[in-house]
Amino acid sequence: MFVTIMQACLIVMAVCLLVMLGAVILTKDELSRAVMADMIFYGMIAIFLVWTLFNSSAIAYEIPILAGLVCGVIPTISMARIISRGRR
Template identity: 55%
Template sequence: MSAFEWILLVCMITVGLCLLAGLALILLTKDILSRAVLSDMLFYAMVCFYLIWTIRNDTFIAYEIAILAGLVGGVMPTLSMSRVVSRGRR
C-alpha cells in the first residue's frame, strides 16, 4: 500500500468511528431535535465515507451520486428540521 492509500484508510476509519459515535448518540438521547440534527450528521458522514471510497475505487457515477446526495441532503433536512422545530405546524 502506498502512503496515499494509508491516508485514505485512516480517513475512512475516522469517519466510520464518527458514524458509530453519532449512532450511539441518537440511541441515547431523548430530545427529538437532537436526533434530527444527528441524523443529518450521519447522512453527511455516509456521503463523506462514500467519497473517500470512490477516490480509490473508480466508478462511472461516483460524483453524480455525491452531487445528488448534496442536493437532496441540503433541501430535505432543512424541511424536516423546520417541521421538527415547529412541532408539525405549518
C-alpha cells in the first residue's frame, strides 16, 4: 500500500515538473522564469527524496541538505540580478 502511494506521488510530481517546464519555455518574463526554475529544482529534490525511500544510498540525505543550503543563496542573488537588469 505504501509503495503504491509513493509511486502515485512520484507520478504527480513528475507531471507537475513537466507542466512547469512547459511554462518556463512559454513565458517571456525573466523573473517568472527564475521563480519557475527554482520550483523545478525543488521538485527534483522532492522526487529524489521519495526515490531514496525505495533505494538506499550512503549520501541519500546529504544531497537534499546541500541543495537546500545552496538553493537558498543562489536564487536570491540571481533574482536580484534579474530585477536590476544586471546593474550592480
